[in-house]
Amino acid sequence: MVDLYPPTGPYDSGFLDAGDGNRIYYEQIGNPEGKPAVHVHGGPGGGAPRRPTRAWDPQCYRLVRFDQRNCGRSTPHASDPAANMALNTTQHLIDDMERLREHLGIEKWLVNGVSWGTTLAVAYAQQHPERVSEVVIQAVTTSSRAEQDWLYRGAGRFHPEAWDRFRAGVPEGERDGDLTAAYARLMEHPDRSIRQQAAADWLAWEDAVVSNEPNTVPGMYSAREVDDQIAFVRICAHFSGNAAWLEEDQLLCNAHKLAGIPGVLVHGRHDMGCPVQTAWELAKAWPGARLHIIEDSGHAGSDLANETMRAAIEEFKNR
16 A cells, blocks of 8 residues: 655645636645646536645655636636636646646646546647656546536436436426536526526536445535535536537547557546546557556545555656
8 A cells, every 4th residue: 555645735826827817726735846747636627626635745746736717716716707618628728737837847747637637637648748757547538528428418327316307407498408508508697596506406416426436425516615616517517518629539539649658547447427438448549558447436436546546656756
């Protein structure tokens, strides 16, 4: 087992001006002279962890955490209806990462992502492979339309009563169409009460999807402040309704661009929201990648999944 390190908080924090009215919050943890790494959070819209880290050796790593556009401590916050979602796309987030790397004077970094963060991590690495030393990702998704259709429609076969409630959350005439796009429209409604109810309905479905997984946490998605609920769902629906602005299977088809970048993929066998097939296909297409399928884990992870992630982080700290 890989031992955890003492809780370590940031030694530096600030805001990156993206040049279009957006300000991206970031922080640095560990050793300013250490090996650079960047953590890419999930959601989209989940925000970076607020707690100290214990997984990264503070003597060896210089860890960068940041809040993606319109969530967490970045501004403007998506709970504000004036925040312009047209300025929040996958390409905007990739550009923010590259701008942040340059701002911090980092030549190359290890990219670590979880859930949606795995999509963004892989998309970034495919655009900027010369800036990535390694990739370590968990709960892998490429955010394809097929994956989105599974998460917001197909998984309803396992939770029909919860899915009916999710479907009933959009106007009757839109219930047989693209539910994520319908929710995205609701999240732009000028009435805050309508946005708040749509967010609650969406998060109740997300909670239901993971409710039978090993090690699941009650309220895994809904246990957040109301403004953060609204921001999370507004951003999620915006990305899901647009298939993250990626061509279908784009990340799988471009996996050859990752050749020479060591990759470790960690995925729970029982992940209902992101079935393991995607991780399997990405690992097969990525020269040199290693996939660890964790038998006691779902999307929420497990002790063994976390241990496997930490082992990869340890493996690469002196590389």
